[in-house]
Every structure is written in C-alpha cells, then in structure tokens.
Amino acid sequence: MAKIIVEVMLKPEILDPQGQAVGNALPRLGFTFATSVRQGKRFEIEMVGQPTDAQMADIHKAAETLLSNPVIETYLIKVEN
Amino acid sequence: MAKIIVEVMLKPEILDPQGQAVGNALPRLGFTFATSVRQGKRFEIEMVGQPTDAQMADIHKAAETLLSNPVIETYLIKVEN
Numbered sequence: 001m002a003k004i005i006v007e008v009m010l011k012p013e014i015l016d017p018q019g020q021a022v023g024n025a026l027p028r029l030g031f032t033f034a035t036s037v038r039q040g041k042r043f044e045i046e047m048v049g050q051p052t053d054a055q056m057a058d059i060h061k062a063a064e065t066l067l068s069n070p071v072i073e074t075y076l077i078k079v080e081n
Numbered sequence: 082m083a084k085i086i087v088e089v090m091l092k093p094e095i096l097d098p099q100g101q102a103v104g105n106a107l108p109r110l111g112f113t114f115a116t117s118v119r120q121g122k123r124f125e126i127e128m129v130g131q132p133t134d135a136q137m138a139d140i141h142k143a144a145e146t147l148l149s150n151p152v153i154e155t156y157l158i159k160v161e162n
Contacts, residue, residue: 033136042123055114
C-alpha cells in the first residue's frame with residue numbers, strides 16, 4: 001500500500017491572507033521566530049500497491065485539475081511506502 | 082534562513098468531510114487510483130538562521146495552540162534549510 005502526498009501551496013506572487021493572519025497572530029501570542037508564514041493544503045491519498053506509470057500520470061492530472069488551481073497554486077507530489 | 086514546515090492532519094478517528102468530498106470526486110472524474118483521501122493543512126514558516134532549542138520549543142507550542150487543534154488534529158514539524 002502506497003501513500004501519495006500532494007502538497008498544494010499558493011504561488012509566491014499570490015497574496016495569502018490565511019498565512020498572513022497566522023503570521024500576524026504569532027507575535028501577538030509571544031512567538032517571534034517567524035519572518036513569513038504561508039498556508040497551503042495537504043492531501044494524503046492511499047492506494048493499493050505501488051503506483052504504475054499510468055497511475056502516476058493520473059495522479060498528476062488529478063492534482064492539476066481537482067486538488068489545485070494551476071492559475072494561482074503549485075503542487076508537489078510525493079510517494080511514501 | 083530555515084524553513085519550518087508544520088503539517089496538520091485530522092486524527093484518523095475524526096471524520097474528514099473535505100477529504101471524503103475529494104475521494105468521491107476522483108472516480109467521477111475518471112480517476113480510480115485512490116482508496117482513501119484525507120485533507121489537511123500545511124504551513125511554511127520562514128525564519129532567520131537555524132532554530133535554537135528555545136525556538137523549536139516555541140514552534141511546538143505555536144503548532145499546538147495556533148496551528149492545530151490537538152483535540153481533533155495531529156501535527157508534524159519539519160525543518161528545511
């Protein structure tokens with residue numbers, strides 16, 4: 001059984017109000033370590049067996065069409081065993 | 082400059098309607114690879130220099146109080162350089 005991780009983040013040039021809200025809240029709570037915060041999404045997809053080449057192509061297609069909006073977001077796919 | 086990644090996922094026993102919606106949409110779009118989908122959050126926190134032990138303790142505290150809800154979520158902290 002493989003686990004496919006798809007990480008979706010807003011492109012660097014796209015304003016990230018959620019991340020900014022977290023970044024603004026940190027110092028209010030006494031946490032001063034952060035210079036910038038970006039918030040994104042993370043999908044854990046379980047599948048039976050190891051992904052074939054055709055399945056990897058499908059995963060990329062799904063990441064592009066369903067899991068992310070390529071106009072404003074980038075995605076990264078990782079396979080864990 | 083270090084990048085702290087905080088991954089926040091719902092605990093396995095907590096219902097995940099967002100992940101289920103994605104899991105239900107995949108076969109409708111012709112993607113049949115997934116047996117289960119869970120959706121979570123991902124924070125990219127930039128900081129100056131490498132985190133000290135005190136800063137790592139702060140990061141854990143922030144992850145526990147601001148970035149996740151420990152009642153229903155788990156978090157994982159990674160440090161990238």
